[in-house]
Amino acid sequence: MKPAITVLGTGRMGSALVHALLKAGHRTVVWNRTLEKATPLAAAGAVVAPSVQEAVEAAEIIIVNVTDYPATAALLRGDVATALRGKLVVELTSGTPHGARDVGKWAAAHGVSYLDGAIMATPDFIGTEHGTILVSGPRRAFDRNEDMFRALGGNIQHVGEDLGLANAQDSALLALMWGALFGALQSIAVCRAERIDLGELARQWTATAPVVEGLVADLIKRTAAGRLAADDETLSSLSPHYSAFQHLVELMEVRKLDRTVVDGYDAIFRRAIAAGHLHDDFAALSQFMGKAG
Ligand SMILES: NC(=O)c1ccc[n+]([C@@H]2O[C@H](COP(=O)([O-])OP(=O)(O)OC[C@H]3O[C@@H](n4cnc5c(N)ncnc54)[C@H](OP(=O)(O)O)[C@@H]3O)[C@@H](O)[C@H]2O)c1
Known part of the structure; x- marks a missing residue:
């Protein structure tokens, strides 16, 4: 069972x-701070608990998904912490690596098993084969509950024993995602200023996306290998990138567009060029994105 x-x-x-x-056949007990938001789940078969304490007492595995770790900490204290002894807490709230490690210390001190997960998907992907959830913490606790995790997302991955790893990978992947999303916002601003239909932008992006995907994969591979100087396999050095970037900046100046995003790019380009990397591979920029100062 x-x-x-x-x-x-x-x-x-x-x-x-x-x-x-519920779809996977688990008896599921739910609690929510605003009770009315949990009641529709009763129609789907969940048992709605009137308090955190009663919810925690009703199962051996407790999944937490609230806004942030301070909210989790406020829920799991006092008598609730006592009721959790010997049980497994799976934190699926988004957080930081150090936040997860701190909760790990709290859990160990209270006799609670703990796994920390990062959900790399929107709610519509949950329960589907493409739902990705990264989990870190004790491998044995993960393995014992792999079926439950697989019900949440087909692409469930244990990424390491260090509790901070799932959140660390989450932040790294979100950095990539926001790069694309802020880039899209910049692109939309340029299209609007130049009266380019956004449907046209969508069509051109479909054609260009594989090129960008290839460049990102190449950048990661070259940086990992430390191949920062230009070589026979370099797709593009800094020089043509920076020239094309100047065209964008010039267009934006003429159209009086906000420069906040591109000023960040410019600062990094300039630091790398001043350090003599104009003719190196684009991957040379990776040296200017690490520890500040
Ligand atoms: N939505 C996504 O696409 C997505 C993707 C990946 C990860 N996540 C992560 O999943 C978590 C939840 O996101 P969501 O989209 O479900 O947000 P949401 O719809 O705004 O729900 C937030 C939940 O947290 C509860 N909550 C907030 N503060 C609380 C507190 N102090 N004490 C108790 N409960 C509290 C809310 O209770 P009330 O109903 O009472 O307000 C609600 O149940 C976040 O950490 C988010 O980063 C979300």
């Missing part, structure tokens, strides 16, 4: 987690 699971927090993501657990 599948284990009962408690889910604390039934916002957009928590509700998706609950539906996936």
Whole structure:
């Protein structure tokens, strides 16, 4: 028989987690600070607990999905912490690596097993084969509950024993995502200023995306190998990138567009060029994105 699971927090993501657990056949107990938001889940088969304490007492595995770690900490204290002794807490709230390691220390001091996860998906991906969740912490606790995790997302991965690793990878991947999203906002601003239809932008992006994907993969590979100088396989050195970048900046100046995003790019380009990397591979910029100062 599948284990009962408690889910604390039934916002957009928590509700998706609950539906996936119910679909996989887990008895699922839910608690939410605003009770009305949890009640629709009863119609889907969940048991709505009136307090955190009762929710925690109803299962051996407790998934937490609230806004942030301070909210989690406020929920899991006092009598609730006592009720958690010997149970497994799976924190799926987004947080920092050090935040997860701190919760790990708290859990160890209270006799609680702890896994920390980072959800790399929107709620519509939860319970599907493409739902990605990264989990860090004790491998044995993960392996014992792999079926439950697989119900939440087909692409579930244990990324290491260090509790901070899932959140660290989350932040690294989000940095990549925001690069693309802020780039898209910049692109939209240019299109609007130049009266380019956004449908046209969408069509051109579909054609250009594979080129960008290839450049990102190449950048990661070359940086990992330390191949920062230009060589026979260099796709593009800094020089043509910086020239093309000047065209963008000039267009933006003429159209009086906000420069906040491109000023950041410019500062990094300039530091690298001043250090003599104009004719090196674009990967040379990686040296200017590490520790500040
Ligand atoms: N949505 C996504 O696409 C997505 C993707 C990846 C990761 N995540 C992560 O999943 C977590 C939840 O996100 P969400 O999209 O579900 O947000 P949401 O819809 O805003 O829900 C937030 C949940 O946290 C609860 N909450 C907030 N502060 C609380 C407190 N002090 N004490 C108790 N409960 C508290 C809310 O309770 P009330 O209903 O009472 O306000 C609600 O259940 C976040 O850490 C988010 O980063 C979300």
